[in-house]
Amino acid sequence: MKPPPFDYHAPRDLAEALAVLAGVGERGKVLAGGQSLIPLLNMRLAVPEHLVDINRLAELDTLSVASDGVTVGALARHSRVERSTQAAAVQPLLRKALRLVAHPVIRNRGTIVGSLVHADPAAEMPAALTLLGGSVRLARDGGEVRDVPAADFFTGPLESALRPGELAVSAFFPALPPRSGTAFHELARRHGDFALAGVAAAVTLDESGATTSAKVACIGVGSTPVVLDVTGAEPDEVAHAVRGAIEPDADIHASARYRSHLAGVLATRAIDEANGEARRALDHTGR
Template identity: 55%
Template sequence: MKPPPVVYHGPDTVDEAVRLLAEHGGHAKVLAGGQSLVPMLNMRLTAPARLIDVNRLDELAYVRTDLEGVRVGALARHADVERATHAFEAVPLLRQAVQTVAHPTIRNRGTTVGSLVHADPCAEMPAVLLLLDGEVLLRSDRAGERVVKAADFFVGPMESACEEDELAIEAYFPKPRGRTGTDWRELSRRNGDYAMCGVGTSVRVDDTGAVTCAKAAYIGMGPVPSVVDVTGADFSGADFCAAAEHAADQLDPEDDIHASAEYRRHLARVLTARSLKAAYEAVAP
Protein backbone atom coordinates (compact mmCIF):
# COMPACT_ATOMS: atom_id res chain seq x y z
CA MET A 1 0.00 0.00 0.00
CA LYS A 2 2.50 2.57 -1.24
CA PRO A 3 1.53 5.01 -3.98
CA PRO A 4 3.10 4.82 -7.43
CA PRO A 5 5.50 7.61 -8.43
CA VAL A 6 3.81 10.98 -8.81
CA VAL A 7 5.05 14.50 -9.60
CA TYR A 8 4.11 16.93 -6.85
CA HIS A 9 3.19 20.59 -7.33
CA GLY A 10 2.57 22.99 -4.47
CA PRO A 11 1.24 26.23 -5.99
CA ASP A 12 1.17 29.34 -3.79
CA THR A 13 -1.66 31.15 -5.57
CA VAL A 14 -4.99 30.26 -7.12
CA ASP A 15 -3.74 31.59 -10.46
CA GLU A 16 -0.77 29.27 -10.35
CA ALA A 17 -2.95 26.32 -9.42
CA VAL A 18 -5.32 27.04 -12.27
CA ARG A 19 -2.37 27.38 -14.68
CA LEU A 20 -1.02 24.01 -13.57
CA LEU A 21 -4.43 22.47 -14.14
CA ALA A 22 -4.56 23.99 -17.61
CA GLU A 23 -1.22 22.44 -18.38
CA HIS A 24 -1.69 18.99 -16.82
CA GLY A 25 -5.49 18.72 -16.46
CA GLY A 26 -6.16 15.17 -17.59
CA HIS A 27 -3.18 13.74 -15.75
CA ALA A 28 -3.44 15.65 -12.51
CA LYS A 29 -5.46 15.42 -9.32
CA VAL A 30 -6.08 18.24 -6.88
CA LEU A 31 -5.00 17.38 -3.35
CA ALA A 32 -6.90 19.24 -0.63
CA GLY A 33 -7.65 17.35 2.62
CA GLY A 34 -6.61 14.07 1.05
CA GLN A 35 -8.98 12.00 3.16
CA SER A 36 -10.22 10.08 0.13
CA LEU A 37 -7.47 10.71 -2.39
CA VAL A 38 -4.51 9.58 -0.28
CA PRO A 39 -5.96 6.16 0.59
CA MET A 40 -6.89 5.70 -3.07
CA LEU A 41 -3.31 6.53 -4.07
CA ASN A 42 -1.88 4.16 -1.48
CA MET A 43 -4.11 1.35 -2.64
CA ARG A 44 -3.17 2.20 -6.23
CA LEU A 45 -6.83 2.60 -7.13
CA THR A 46 -5.88 5.84 -8.86
CA ALA A 47 -2.53 6.78 -10.33
CA PRO A 48 -2.44 10.39 -11.52
CA ALA A 49 0.87 11.51 -12.97
CA ARG A 50 0.73 14.73 -10.97
CA LEU A 51 -0.66 16.02 -7.70
CA ILE A 52 -1.54 19.68 -7.37
CA ASP A 53 -1.57 20.41 -3.66
CA VAL A 54 -3.82 23.38 -2.86
CA ASN A 55 -3.03 23.42 0.86
CA ARG A 56 -0.95 26.59 0.53
CA LEU A 57 -3.85 28.59 -0.91
CA ASP A 58 -4.71 30.32 2.35
CA GLU A 59 -6.93 32.77 0.46
CA LEU A 60 -9.42 29.90 0.08
CA ALA A 61 -9.47 28.95 3.75
CA TYR A 62 -12.67 30.75 4.71
CA VAL A 63 -16.23 30.25 5.88
CA ARG A 64 -18.13 33.52 5.29
CA THR A 65 -21.70 34.29 6.15
CA ASP A 66 -23.73 37.13 4.69
CA LEU A 67 -27.42 37.92 4.37
CA GLU A 68 -27.77 35.47 1.49
CA GLY A 69 -26.10 32.44 3.01
CA VAL A 70 -22.77 30.78 3.71
CA ARG A 71 -19.76 30.72 1.39
CA VAL A 72 -17.21 27.99 2.02
CA GLY A 73 -13.78 28.34 0.43
CA ALA A 74 -11.98 25.38 -1.09
CA LEU A 75 -9.52 25.13 1.77
CA ALA A 76 -12.07 25.34 4.60
CA ARG A 77 -12.01 22.10 6.56
CA HIS A 78 -15.21 20.34 7.59
CA ALA A 79 -14.27 21.29 11.16
CA ASP A 80 -14.21 24.99 10.20
CA VAL A 81 -17.73 24.69 8.86
CA GLU A 82 -18.80 22.77 11.94
CA ARG A 83 -17.39 25.34 14.37
CA ALA A 84 -18.51 28.52 12.57
CA THR A 85 -21.39 29.75 14.72
CA HIS A 86 -22.37 32.41 12.19
CA ALA A 87 -22.76 29.70 9.56
CA PHE A 88 -24.86 27.59 11.91
CA GLU A 89 -27.13 30.52 12.73
CA ALA A 90 -27.69 31.27 9.05
CA VAL A 91 -27.87 27.70 7.78
CA PRO A 92 -28.36 25.28 10.71
CA LEU A 93 -28.31 22.28 8.38
CA LEU A 94 -24.58 22.78 7.77
CA ARG A 95 -23.63 21.92 11.31
CA GLN A 96 -26.44 19.38 11.68
CA ALA A 97 -24.98 17.44 8.76
CA VAL A 98 -21.26 18.05 9.01
CA GLN A 99 -21.23 16.63 12.53
CA THR A 100 -22.01 13.25 11.03
CA VAL A 101 -19.15 13.37 8.51
CA ALA A 102 -16.73 10.61 9.58
CA HIS A 103 -14.70 11.34 12.73
CA PRO A 104 -13.25 14.55 14.21
CA THR A 105 -9.73 13.83 12.97
CA ILE A 106 -11.03 13.39 9.43
CA ARG A 107 -13.11 16.55 9.70
CA ASN A 108 -10.04 18.45 10.87
CA ARG A 109 -8.33 17.68 7.59
CA GLY A 110 -10.99 16.94 5.01
CA THR A 111 -12.47 19.90 3.12
CA THR A 112 -16.13 20.51 2.40
CA VAL A 113 -15.50 21.63 -1.16
CA GLY A 114 -13.25 18.61 -1.72
CA SER A 115 -16.07 16.36 -0.62
CA LEU A 116 -18.43 18.04 -3.10
CA VAL A 117 -16.00 17.57 -6.00
CA HIS A 118 -15.30 13.96 -4.98
CA ALA A 119 -19.10 13.40 -5.27
CA ASP A 120 -19.28 10.23 -3.23
CA PRO A 121 -22.99 9.26 -3.20
CA CYS A 122 -22.59 8.31 0.48
CA ALA A 123 -21.12 11.66 1.55
CA GLU A 124 -23.21 14.15 3.48
CA MET A 125 -22.21 17.53 2.06
CA PRO A 126 -23.29 16.90 -1.55
CA ALA A 127 -26.80 16.12 -0.29
CA VAL A 128 -26.78 19.25 1.84
CA LEU A 129 -25.81 21.39 -1.16
CA LEU A 130 -28.56 19.75 -3.17
CA LEU A 131 -31.23 20.18 -0.51
CA LEU A 132 -30.39 23.86 -0.13
CA ASP A 133 -30.21 24.51 -3.89
CA GLY A 134 -26.60 25.64 -3.48
CA GLU A 135 -23.91 26.28 -6.06
CA VAL A 136 -20.25 25.63 -6.70
CA LEU A 137 -17.90 28.25 -8.16
CA LEU A 138 -15.31 26.80 -10.58
CA ARG A 139 -12.37 28.46 -12.29
CA SER A 140 -10.18 27.47 -15.20
CA ASP A 141 -7.77 29.14 -17.58
CA ARG A 142 -9.96 28.05 -20.43
CA ALA A 143 -13.39 29.23 -19.27
CA GLY A 144 -12.62 31.60 -16.44
CA GLU A 145 -15.16 31.43 -13.61
CA ARG A 146 -18.47 29.65 -13.82
CA VAL A 147 -21.14 28.77 -11.32
CA VAL A 148 -22.79 25.36 -11.38
CA LYS A 149 -26.07 24.72 -9.60
CA ALA A 150 -26.16 21.79 -7.22
CA ALA A 151 -28.78 20.08 -9.35
CA ASP A 152 -26.29 20.02 -12.25
CA PHE A 153 -23.17 19.34 -10.23
CA PHE A 154 -23.48 15.69 -9.19
CA VAL A 155 -23.51 13.82 -12.47
CA GLY A 156 -22.66 10.27 -11.35
CA PRO A 157 -21.09 8.18 -8.65
CA MET A 158 -17.76 9.86 -7.80
CA GLU A 159 -18.30 12.23 -10.70
CA SER A 160 -18.99 15.94 -10.50
CA ALA A 161 -19.35 18.66 -13.12
CA CYS A 162 -15.91 20.01 -12.22
CA GLU A 163 -13.84 19.57 -15.38
CA GLU A 164 -10.30 18.23 -15.37
CA ASP A 165 -8.79 21.68 -15.84
CA GLU A 166 -11.07 23.37 -13.31
CA LEU A 167 -10.41 24.24 -9.71
CA ALA A 168 -13.40 24.38 -7.37
CA ILE A 169 -13.06 27.73 -5.59
CA GLU A 170 -16.07 27.99 -3.35
CA ALA A 171 -19.37 26.41 -2.39
CA TYR A 172 -22.39 28.55 -1.65
CA PHE A 173 -25.07 27.29 0.74
CA PRO A 174 -28.05 29.69 0.58
CA LYS A 175 -29.97 30.54 3.70
CA PRO A 176 -33.41 28.89 3.67
CA ARG A 177 -36.22 31.33 2.98
CA GLY A 178 -39.03 32.18 5.36
CA ARG A 179 -39.99 29.99 8.25
CA THR A 180 -37.95 26.89 7.41
CA GLY A 181 -36.80 24.12 9.71
CA THR A 182 -34.13 21.60 8.80
CA ASP A 183 -32.90 18.32 10.19
CA TRP A 184 -30.22 15.77 9.43
CA ARG A 185 -30.12 12.19 10.62
CA GLU A 186 -28.63 8.93 9.54
CA LEU A 187 -28.04 5.38 10.66
CA SER A 188 -24.62 3.89 10.20
CA ARG A 189 -23.14 0.59 11.34
CA ARG A 190 -20.59 2.27 13.58
CA ASN A 191 -20.32 5.83 14.73
CA GLY A 192 -18.81 7.80 11.85
CA ASP A 193 -19.22 5.12 9.16
CA TYR A 194 -20.87 5.83 5.86
CA ALA A 195 -24.57 5.75 6.56
CA MET A 196 -26.75 2.83 5.52
CA CYS A 197 -29.25 5.60 4.97
CA GLY A 198 -28.91 9.32 5.61
CA VAL A 199 -31.72 11.84 5.38
CA GLY A 200 -31.75 15.61 5.44
CA THR A 201 -35.04 17.47 5.41
CA SER A 202 -36.23 21.01 5.03
CA VAL A 203 -39.80 22.07 5.90
CA ARG A 204 -41.21 25.57 5.35
CA VAL A 205 -44.42 26.54 7.04
CA ASP A 206 -46.66 29.58 6.94
CA ASP A 207 -47.89 31.47 9.97
CA THR A 208 -50.70 28.99 10.48
CA GLY A 209 -48.29 26.08 10.54
CA ALA A 210 -49.31 24.76 7.15
CA VAL A 211 -46.48 23.21 5.15
CA THR A 212 -45.69 25.29 2.09
CA CYS A 213 -42.52 23.46 1.03
CA ALA A 214 -41.01 20.14 2.17
CA LYS A 215 -38.04 18.30 0.72
CA ALA A 216 -35.91 15.35 1.73
CA ALA A 217 -32.37 14.63 0.57
CA TYR A 218 -30.77 11.18 0.73
CA ILE A 219 -27.33 9.65 0.83
CA GLY A 220 -26.39 6.01 0.40
CA MET A 221 -29.61 5.43 -1.48
CA GLY A 222 -28.46 5.51 -5.09
CA PRO A 223 -25.62 6.41 -7.45
CA VAL A 224 -25.92 10.13 -6.69
CA PRO A 225 -27.39 12.08 -3.78
CA SER A 226 -31.06 12.69 -4.46
CA VAL A 227 -33.73 15.12 -3.34
CA VAL A 228 -37.43 14.32 -3.23
CA ASP A 229 -40.00 17.12 -3.04
CA VAL A 230 -42.77 16.00 -0.71
CA THR A 231 -44.61 19.32 -0.49
CA GLY A 232 -47.70 17.79 -1.99
CA ALA A 233 -47.87 14.88 0.43
CA ASP A 234 -50.49 14.52 3.09
CA PHE A 235 -49.21 16.28 6.21
CA SER A 236 -52.41 15.89 8.18
CA GLY A 237 -51.06 13.02 10.30
CA ALA A 238 -48.75 14.03 13.12
CA ASP A 239 -46.31 11.25 12.27
CA PHE A 240 -45.43 12.39 8.72
CA CYS A 241 -45.63 8.78 7.56
CA ALA A 242 -47.48 9.52 4.36
CA ALA A 243 -44.82 11.98 3.23
CA ALA A 244 -42.07 9.58 4.24
CA GLU A 245 -43.72 6.75 2.33
CA HIS A 246 -44.04 8.96 -0.73
CA ALA A 247 -40.36 9.93 -0.56
CA ALA A 248 -39.06 6.40 -0.01
CA ASP A 249 -40.97 5.17 -3.06
CA GLN A 250 -38.83 7.44 -5.24
CA LEU A 251 -35.57 5.83 -4.12
CA ASP A 252 -33.70 2.95 -5.68
CA PRO A 253 -31.04 1.77 -3.22
CA GLU A 254 -28.83 -1.27 -3.73
CA ASP A 255 -27.74 -4.24 -1.60
CA ASP A 256 -24.30 -4.24 -0.10
CA ILE A 257 -22.59 -6.21 2.66
CA HIS A 258 -23.87 -3.86 5.33
CA ALA A 259 -27.55 -3.61 4.44
CA SER A 260 -30.08 -4.94 1.96
CA ALA A 261 -31.79 -2.62 -0.48
CA GLU A 262 -35.13 -3.40 1.10
CA TYR A 263 -33.84 -2.54 4.56
CA ARG A 264 -32.38 0.70 3.24
CA ARG A 265 -35.73 1.68 1.79
CA HIS A 266 -37.35 0.79 5.10
CA LEU A 267 -34.83 2.98 6.89
CA ALA A 268 -35.57 5.80 4.50
CA ARG A 269 -39.25 5.64 5.48
CA VAL A 270 -38.52 5.59 9.20
CA LEU A 271 -35.81 8.24 9.16
CA THR A 272 -37.70 10.53 6.80
CA ALA A 273 -40.76 10.54 9.05
CA ARG A 274 -38.61 11.27 12.09
CA SER A 275 -36.64 13.93 10.24
CA LEU A 276 -39.66 15.74 8.78
CA LYS A 277 -41.24 15.78 12.21
CA ALA A 278 -38.12 17.30 13.78
CA ALA A 279 -37.75 19.87 11.00
CA TYR A 280 -41.43 20.79 11.24
CA GLU A 281 -41.42 21.06 15.00
CA ALA A 282 -38.40 23.37 14.89
CA VAL A 283 -40.47 26.08 13.19
CA ALA A 284 -44.12 25.19 13.78
CA PRO A 285 -46.05 27.95 15.55
Protein backbone atom coordinates in the same frame (compact mmCIF):
# COMPACT_ATOMS: atom_id res chain seq x y z
CA MET B 1 0.16 -0.03 0.40
CA LYS B 2 1.87 2.80 -1.43
CA PRO B 3 0.52 5.23 -4.02
CA PRO B 4 1.66 5.05 -7.64
CA PRO B 5 4.41 7.47 -8.70
CA PHE B 6 3.34 11.01 -9.59
CA ASP B 7 4.78 14.48 -10.10
CA TYR B 8 4.10 16.77 -7.14
CA HIS B 9 3.14 20.43 -7.62
CA ALA B 10 2.87 22.97 -4.79
CA PRO B 11 1.58 26.23 -6.31
CA ARG B 12 1.83 29.33 -4.12
CA ASP B 13 -1.20 31.22 -5.40
CA LEU B 14 -4.43 30.59 -7.28
CA ALA B 15 -3.11 31.82 -10.63
CA GLU B 16 -0.20 29.38 -10.46
CA ALA B 17 -2.50 26.52 -9.43
CA LEU B 18 -4.86 27.15 -12.35
CA ALA B 19 -1.91 27.31 -14.76
CA VAL B 20 -0.62 23.96 -13.49
CA LEU B 21 -4.06 22.37 -13.77
CA ALA B 22 -4.45 23.71 -17.30
CA GLY B 23 -1.18 22.04 -18.21
CA VAL B 24 -1.83 18.63 -16.66
CA GLY B 25 -5.54 18.40 -17.59
CA GLU B 26 -7.15 15.06 -16.88
CA ARG B 27 -3.81 13.61 -15.76
CA GLY B 28 -3.92 15.61 -12.54
CA LYS B 29 -5.63 15.42 -9.15
CA VAL B 30 -6.04 18.19 -6.59
CA LEU B 31 -4.93 17.64 -2.98
CA ALA B 32 -6.73 19.70 -0.32
CA GLY B 33 -7.67 17.77 2.84
CA GLY B 34 -6.73 14.45 1.27
CA GLN B 35 -9.05 12.42 3.50
CA SER B 36 -10.65 10.75 0.48
CA LEU B 37 -7.88 11.08 -2.09
CA ILE B 38 -4.99 9.61 -0.10
CA PRO B 39 -6.75 6.27 0.58
CA LEU B 40 -7.67 6.06 -3.11
CA LEU B 41 -4.05 6.63 -4.04
CA ASN B 42 -2.77 4.07 -1.54
CA MET B 43 -5.22 1.46 -2.84
CA ARG B 44 -4.33 2.51 -6.40
CA LEU B 45 -7.94 3.20 -7.22
CA ALA B 46 -6.72 6.59 -8.45
CA VAL B 47 -3.52 6.82 -10.52
CA PRO B 48 -2.91 10.48 -11.42
CA GLU B 49 0.34 11.43 -13.08
CA HIS B 50 0.31 14.80 -11.29
CA LEU B 51 -0.75 15.80 -7.77
CA VAL B 52 -1.54 19.50 -7.32
CA ASP B 53 -1.36 20.49 -3.64
CA ILE B 54 -3.44 23.64 -3.04
CA ASN B 55 -2.79 23.91 0.71
CA ARG B 56 -0.57 26.98 0.27
CA LEU B 57 -3.40 28.95 -1.37
CA ALA B 58 -4.43 31.15 1.54
CA GLU B 59 -7.01 32.94 -0.61
CA LEU B 60 -9.06 29.73 -0.66
CA ASP B 61 -9.08 29.29 3.13
CA THR B 62 -12.22 31.36 3.58
CA LEU B 63 -15.62 31.24 5.25
CA SER B 64 -18.02 34.04 4.37
CA VAL B 65 -21.39 34.42 6.10
CA ALA B 66 -24.08 36.79 4.80
CA SER B 67 -27.82 37.07 5.22
CA ASP B 68 -28.43 35.12 2.01
CA GLY B 69 -26.19 32.19 2.80
CA VAL B 70 -22.76 30.74 3.59
CA THR B 71 -19.85 30.63 1.13
CA VAL B 72 -17.17 28.07 1.93
CA GLY B 73 -13.73 28.32 0.34
CA ALA B 74 -11.93 25.27 -1.01
CA LEU B 75 -9.56 25.06 1.98
CA ALA B 76 -12.11 25.64 4.75
CA ARG B 77 -11.97 22.53 6.93
CA HIS B 78 -15.06 20.71 8.13
CA SER B 79 -14.24 21.53 11.75
CA ARG B 80 -13.92 25.26 11.11
CA VAL B 81 -17.36 25.48 9.52
CA GLU B 82 -18.87 23.16 12.12
CA ARG B 83 -17.67 25.45 14.95
CA SER B 84 -18.82 28.68 13.30
CA THR B 85 -21.79 30.09 15.21
CA GLN B 86 -22.35 32.64 12.44
CA ALA B 87 -22.59 29.94 9.77
CA ALA B 88 -24.90 27.83 11.96
CA ALA B 89 -27.18 30.81 12.57
CA VAL B 90 -27.61 31.50 8.86
CA GLN B 91 -27.72 27.88 7.70
CA PRO B 92 -28.23 25.40 10.59
CA LEU B 93 -28.22 22.36 8.30
CA LEU B 94 -24.49 22.82 7.72
CA ARG B 95 -23.61 22.10 11.34
CA LYS B 96 -26.15 19.27 11.58
CA ALA B 97 -24.65 17.58 8.53
CA LEU B 98 -21.03 18.18 9.53
CA ARG B 99 -21.50 16.55 12.92
CA LEU B 100 -22.28 13.31 11.08
CA VAL B 101 -19.16 13.43 8.89
CA ALA B 102 -16.66 10.74 9.92
CA HIS B 103 -14.67 11.54 13.10
CA PRO B 104 -13.15 14.74 14.55
CA VAL B 105 -9.67 13.87 13.32
CA ILE B 106 -11.03 13.59 9.76
CA ARG B 107 -13.02 16.81 10.07
CA ASN B 108 -9.89 18.64 11.22
CA ARG B 109 -8.27 18.02 7.82
CA GLY B 110 -11.09 17.28 5.39
CA THR B 111 -12.64 20.11 3.38
CA ILE B 112 -16.26 20.69 2.48
CA VAL B 113 -15.47 21.54 -1.14
CA GLY B 114 -13.27 18.45 -1.39
CA SER B 115 -16.16 16.31 -0.20
CA LEU B 116 -18.43 17.87 -2.80
CA VAL B 117 -15.97 17.24 -5.62
CA HIS B 118 -15.43 13.66 -4.42
CA ALA B 119 -19.19 13.25 -4.96
CA ASP B 120 -19.71 10.16 -2.85
CA PRO B 121 -23.48 9.43 -2.90
CA ALA B 122 -23.26 8.26 0.72
CA ALA B 123 -21.69 11.53 1.93
CA GLU B 124 -23.56 14.22 3.83
CA MET B 125 -22.30 17.42 2.19
CA PRO B 126 -23.55 16.69 -1.36
CA ALA B 127 -27.03 16.02 0.04
CA ALA B 128 -27.04 19.23 2.10
CA LEU B 129 -25.93 21.33 -0.87
CA THR B 130 -28.50 19.76 -3.19
CA LEU B 131 -31.38 20.04 -0.72
CA LEU B 132 -30.64 23.72 -0.18
CA GLY B 133 -30.29 24.49 -3.89
CA GLY B 134 -26.66 25.55 -3.52
CA SER B 135 -23.88 25.71 -6.07
CA VAL B 136 -20.18 25.08 -6.63
CA ARG B 137 -17.91 27.71 -8.19
CA LEU B 138 -15.36 26.38 -10.68
CA ALA B 139 -12.42 28.34 -12.06
CA ARG B 140 -9.85 27.71 -14.79
CA ASP B 141 -6.78 29.38 -16.20
CA GLY B 142 -7.59 32.50 -18.21
CA GLY B 143 -10.14 33.91 -15.79
CA GLU B 144 -13.11 31.69 -16.70
CA VAL B 145 -15.44 31.10 -13.75
CA ARG B 146 -18.73 29.22 -13.70
CA ASP B 147 -21.22 28.48 -10.94
CA VAL B 148 -22.78 25.04 -11.25
CA PRO B 149 -26.06 24.36 -9.39
CA ALA B 150 -25.92 21.35 -7.11
CA ALA B 151 -28.71 19.70 -9.12
CA ASP B 152 -26.33 19.61 -12.11
CA PHE B 153 -23.03 19.18 -10.27
CA PHE B 154 -23.38 15.58 -9.10
CA THR B 155 -23.52 13.39 -12.20
CA GLY B 156 -22.93 9.89 -10.81
CA PRO B 157 -21.11 7.89 -8.12
CA LEU B 158 -17.80 9.74 -7.50
CA GLU B 159 -18.50 11.84 -10.60
CA SER B 160 -19.14 15.55 -10.86
CA ALA B 161 -19.40 18.31 -13.44
CA LEU B 162 -15.81 19.38 -12.74
CA ARG B 163 -13.89 19.40 -16.03
CA PRO B 164 -10.18 18.71 -16.58
CA GLY B 165 -8.19 21.85 -15.83
CA GLU B 166 -10.83 23.29 -13.50
CA LEU B 167 -10.53 23.90 -9.77
CA ALA B 168 -13.50 24.03 -7.40
CA VAL B 169 -12.77 27.23 -5.47
CA SER B 170 -15.89 27.56 -3.29
CA ALA B 171 -19.40 26.33 -2.53
CA PHE B 172 -22.49 28.37 -1.63
CA PHE B 173 -25.10 27.11 0.83
CA PRO B 174 -28.19 29.39 0.63
CA ALA B 175 -30.10 30.50 3.68
CA LEU B 176 -33.69 29.32 4.04
CA PRO B 177 -36.67 31.69 4.34
CA PRO B 178 -38.00 32.72 7.75
CA ARG B 179 -40.09 30.12 9.64
CA SER B 180 -37.93 27.26 8.34
CA GLY B 181 -36.52 24.18 10.02
CA THR B 182 -33.97 21.55 9.05
CA ALA B 183 -32.89 18.10 10.20
CA PHE B 184 -30.44 15.37 9.23
CA HIS B 185 -30.91 11.75 10.30
CA GLU B 186 -28.81 8.76 9.31
CA LEU B 187 -27.97 5.28 10.52
CA ALA B 188 -24.48 3.79 10.33
CA ARG B 189 -23.05 0.56 11.68
CA ARG B 190 -20.71 2.64 13.84
CA HIS B 191 -20.67 6.38 14.45
CA GLY B 192 -18.48 7.97 11.80
CA ASP B 193 -18.95 5.20 9.24
CA PHE B 194 -20.70 5.92 5.97
CA ALA B 195 -24.44 5.71 6.55
CA LEU B 196 -26.47 2.72 5.45
CA ALA B 197 -29.02 5.40 4.59
CA GLY B 198 -29.56 9.00 5.57
CA VAL B 199 -32.07 11.79 5.02
CA ALA B 200 -31.79 15.57 5.28
CA ALA B 201 -34.99 17.61 5.45
CA ALA B 202 -36.03 21.25 5.15
CA VAL B 203 -39.49 22.64 5.93
CA THR B 204 -40.82 26.19 5.53
CA LEU B 205 -44.11 27.57 6.90
CA ASP B 206 -46.13 30.65 6.03
CA GLU B 207 -47.31 33.18 8.63
CA SER B 208 -50.43 31.12 9.36
CA GLY B 209 -48.42 27.98 10.04
CA ALA B 210 -49.28 26.20 6.79
CA THR B 211 -46.45 24.31 5.10
CA THR B 212 -45.25 26.06 1.96
CA SER B 213 -42.29 23.78 1.29
CA ALA B 214 -41.12 20.39 2.54
CA LYS B 215 -38.21 18.60 0.89
CA VAL B 216 -35.91 15.70 1.68
CA ALA B 217 -32.54 14.59 0.31
CA CYS B 218 -31.51 10.95 0.68
CA ILE B 219 -27.97 9.55 0.83
CA GLY B 220 -26.68 6.03 0.38
CA VAL B 221 -29.66 4.94 -1.71
CA GLY B 222 -28.81 6.13 -5.22
CA SER B 223 -25.98 7.15 -7.51
CA THR B 224 -26.38 10.80 -6.50
CA PRO B 225 -28.32 12.57 -3.71
CA VAL B 226 -32.03 11.91 -4.24
CA VAL B 227 -34.15 15.03 -3.59
CA LEU B 228 -37.93 14.88 -3.25
CA ASP B 229 -40.57 17.54 -2.75
CA VAL B 230 -43.01 16.13 -0.16
CA THR B 231 -44.97 19.31 0.53
CA GLY B 232 -48.43 18.41 1.80
CA ALA B 233 -47.64 14.73 2.33
CA GLU B 234 -48.69 12.93 5.49
CA PRO B 235 -45.96 11.01 7.40
CA ASP B 236 -46.82 7.64 5.86
CA GLU B 237 -47.00 9.30 2.45
CA VAL B 238 -43.50 10.74 2.94
CA ALA B 239 -42.09 7.29 3.61
CA HIS B 240 -43.94 5.83 0.63
CA ALA B 241 -42.75 8.60 -1.69
CA VAL B 242 -39.13 8.14 -0.63
CA ARG B 243 -39.20 4.37 -1.06
CA GLY B 244 -40.69 4.78 -4.52
CA ALA B 245 -37.99 7.22 -5.64
CA ILE B 246 -34.79 5.54 -4.48
CA GLU B 247 -32.81 2.65 -5.92
CA PRO B 248 -30.61 1.30 -3.12
CA ASP B 249 -28.03 -1.41 -3.72
CA ALA B 250 -27.39 -4.41 -1.54
CA ASP B 251 -23.96 -5.11 -0.07
CA ILE B 252 -22.41 -7.01 2.84
CA HIS B 253 -23.78 -4.45 5.30
CA ALA B 254 -27.45 -4.28 4.31
CA SER B 255 -29.95 -5.52 1.77
CA ALA B 256 -31.60 -3.17 -0.70
CA ARG B 257 -34.94 -3.85 0.99
CA TYR B 258 -33.59 -2.87 4.40
CA ARG B 259 -32.04 0.33 3.04
CA SER B 260 -35.34 1.22 1.38
CA HIS B 261 -37.28 0.66 4.61
CA LEU B 262 -34.69 2.61 6.60
CA ALA B 263 -34.78 5.59 4.25
CA GLY B 264 -38.55 5.84 4.64
CA VAL B 265 -38.33 5.75 8.44
CA LEU B 266 -35.54 8.35 8.51
CA ALA B 267 -37.41 10.62 6.10
CA THR B 268 -40.46 10.62 8.37
CA ARG B 269 -38.32 11.46 11.39
CA ALA B 270 -36.38 14.18 9.59
CA ILE B 271 -39.49 15.89 8.25
CA ASP B 272 -41.12 15.73 11.69
CA GLU B 273 -38.05 17.30 13.35
CA ALA B 274 -37.67 19.98 10.67
CA ASN B 275 -41.36 20.82 10.96
CA GLY B 276 -41.07 21.14 14.73
CA GLU B 277 -38.12 23.49 14.37
CA ALA B 278 -40.02 25.59 11.83
CA ARG B 279 -43.02 25.85 14.18
CA ARG B 280 -40.78 26.95 17.04
CA ALA B 281 -39.38 29.65 14.76
CA LEU B 282 -42.93 30.72 13.93
CA ASP B 283 -43.86 30.85 17.62
CA HIS B 284 -40.72 32.84 18.41
CA THR B 285 -41.32 35.49 15.77
CA GLY B 286 -45.07 35.52 16.06
CA ARG B 287 -45.42 35.70 12.33
